Amino acid sequence: MRRFLVGVLCLLPWGAVVPAAAGPRTPDEIIAEVRHHTARYLDIARAREDGFVQISGMEPRHGYHFLNASSPLLSAMYDAVSGIDLARPPMLLYVERDGQWQLAGVEYALPRKPDVNPLPGADWHQHEASCHYRDYRELPGPSARDCPPAHPVSGERFVLWHPTLAVAHVWAWYPNPAGPFAEENAFLAPYGGAAPETPGHAHARNPAEALYSQMTHRASGALLVVLGAVIFWEGRRARRFPLNAVSASIWIAFGVYLFATADPEAWPSGPKRFAEIFGDLSVLQHKLYALLLVAIGVIEGLRAYGTLRGGHARYLVPVIATLGGTSLFVHLHDGSFHLNAIYLQHAAMGVIAVGLGATLWLTRRTHAERILRWAWPSCIVLMGIVLLFYVEG
Numbered sequence: 176m177r178r179f180l181v182g183v184l185c186l187l188p189w190g191a192v193v194p195a196a197a198g199p200r201t202p203d204e205i206i207a208e209v210r211h212h213t214a215r216y217l218d219i220a221r222a223r224e225d226g227f228v229q230i231s232g233m234e235p236r237h238g239y240h241f242l243n244a245s246s247p248l249l250s251a252m253y254d255a256v257s258g259i260d261l262a263r264p265p266m267l268l269y270v271e272r273d274g275q276w277q278l279a280g281v282e283y284a285l286p287r288k289p290d291v292n293p294l295p296g297a298d299w300h301q302h303e304a305s306c307h308y309r310d311y312r313e314l315p316g317p318s319a320r321d322c323p324p325a326h327p328v329s330g331e332r333f334v335l336w337h338p339t340l341a342v343a344h345v346w347a348w349y350p351n352p353a354g355p356f357a358e359e360n361a362f363l364a365p366y367g368g369a370a371p372e373t374p375g376h377a378h379a380r381n382p383a384e385a386l387y388s389q390m391t392h393r394a395s396g397a398l399l400v401v402l403g404a405v406i407f408w409e410g411r412r413a414r415r416f417p418l419n420a421v422s423a424s425i426w427i428a429f430g431v432y433l434f435a436t437a438d439p440e441a442w443p444s445g446p447k448r449f450a451e452i453f454g455d456l457s458v459l460q461h462k463l464y465a466l467l468l469v470a471i472g473v474i475e476g477l478r479a480y481g482t483l484r485g486g487h488a489r490y491l492v493p494v495i496a497t498l499g500g501t502s503l504f505v506h507l508h509d510g511s512f513h514l515n516a517i518y519l520q521h522a523a524m525g526v527i528a529v530g531l532g533a534t535l536w537l538t539r540r541t542h543a544e545r546i547l548r549w550a551w552p553s554c555i556v557l558m559g560i561v562l563l564f565y566v567e568g
Contacts, residue, residue, distance in 0.1 A: 202295060205261065206355055209281055209347040212262045217348070219269060219276040227267055228382040232311035235368035236359040237344075238268040238279050242386070259283045259293055268344070270366045279349035279363065288341040297343040297356035304339045306446075308332065309381045319439065322446045333440045333447075334381050385567035391436060396562025398429050403556035410548040420479035426472030434465035460506050467499050493535035500528025520565055527558045 216222040222241060231240040243265055264281035271277070288299045305313045306322030309331040316322045319336035326333075343356060351360040405422045413419070435444050438458045442449045452458055474491050477483040483491075503525030507518070531554035538547040 200295065202355055205294060206345065206347050208261045209264065209345050213264065213267070213278065213281060213347065216267055217278050219278070222267055222278075228386050230307075230311075230381075230383045230386075233271070233366060233368055236361060236363050238270045238360075238363060238366070240282065241267040241269060242383070243267075259285070264345075270349075270363055272366065277349070279360065280344055280346040282342055282344050284340045284342045286338075286340065294343055294345065294356050296354065297345075298358045299341045299343045300358050302340045302342050304337065306336050307334045307381075307383070309334055309384070311381070319445050324440065324446045324451075333445065334384055335387060335439050336445075387439065389565060389567045392562050392565035395429070395433065396559045396565065398425070398432075399555055399559030399562060402426070402429065403552040403559060406555060407548070407552035410552070416480050420476045423472045423476030423479060426475060427469050428472075430465045430468030430470075430472060433468060434462060437461040437465065457507065460502060463502075464499060467495050471495055489539045490536060493532045493539070495532075496528050496535060497532030500525045500530075500532060503528065516566060520561065523561055524558055527554055527561065530554065531558075 216225075216227070219241075225243065227241040227243050229239055230242045233239055243263070265284060266282035267278060268280045268282060269276050270279055283294075284302075285299075288301070292299065303315050304317055306316040306319070307313045308326040308329065310326070310329050312326050312329055312331065314322065314326070316336060322333050322336055324333050325331060344358065344360075346355050346357070346360055349360060350362055351357050352362060353359070402422060402425050405425060409419055409422055438455075438461055439445050441447045441452055441455070441458045441462075452462055471492055474483065474488070474495075478488065483489075503521045506521050507513075531551075534550045534554065535547070537543070538550060
């Protein structure tokens with residue numbers, strides 16, 4: 176139920192997929208299938224081990240929503256045939272009392288109501304586009320730009336936005352007087368809803384924020400691995416423009432992607448204005464990193480075209496790599512230093528980037544083209560591998 180699901184959580188499903196055109200199945204068969212695949216999540220610790228993170232407070236008659244980052248939640252947006260994967264529910268619904276968590280059911284989501292209902296009798300209802308905040312509050316909003324930067328009641332910061340979705344529940348682990356596929360479960364009413372927080376109370380980082388950051392880093396890692404392969408291909412033999420500048424286009428596209436997506440609360444995609452970028456050091460650094468990537472793409476493109484030749488121009492990329500790498504050593508989340516896994520991963524990337532800058536400078540100064548042919552893409556791939564396994568928390 177977050178905006179980033181549209182772009183980064185659309186992995187291919189593995190398991191018992193029930194496409195819209197599949198033959199009818201009985202409710203008992205569907206419930207049995209869901210119970211078979213979710214029995215391990217009766218222990219919430221196992222759900223967390225498998226990547227489920229809390230993304231909502233206690234919603235009356237619904238429960239706490241836990242999202243699986245690797246779910247094929249919105250894969251139908253990129254597929255002509257809508258379907259759901261019973262084996263891998265994107266959302267688990269829990270209730271809690273006195274520290275004891277109980278699995279109540281699962282939730283499936285599609286970008287629109289299916290033409291043929293894959294869950295006989297299920298109530299596919301529309302969840303309006305919404306703005307979400309650090310304290311799990313939400314407000315309706317047609318787009319992220321229309322969301323208030325802070326919740327008008329609690330003052331908590333905007334986290335993410337999600338578009339309109341069609342959702343259906345399967346109450347496989349908790350009886351429901353309205354049926355196993357009803358929208359709400361009246362038997363959960365005694366658990367109440369999310370207790371209103373005192374305005375001004377500071378909340379810790381929402382798990383969805385960490386999840387978004389992790390997926391953005393990993394998507395960047397995948398792009399860098401591809402980029403490294405393209406750079407290696409370009410260096411295998413001399414090619415005429417534009418075949419010698421394919422990587423330049425990828426650098427620019429990568430920078431534009433990072434500029435727009437790294438911080439969902441910030442301009443240009445989020446509700447915060449352009450001027451507010453300069454008031455948040457972490458956001459400002461992300462934007463500058465993105466611009467550095469665009470600059471590398473422009474420089475490499477001009478070099479490939481022949482506009483920049485020799486001289487000091489060949490040292491521009493090494494300088495950019497060194498500056499970007501050095502800044503990673505002071506890239507701090509929430510504005511304070513913590514010697515934790517997040518910082519160590521940024522430091523590792525900083526070492527790679529500084530090493531890349533030094534290698535590029537030495538090889539271009541000594542015209543060691545053979546070393547450059549391997550060192551340049553190898554460092555890019557190494558950086559990509561670090562990002563592919565990036566973890567938050």
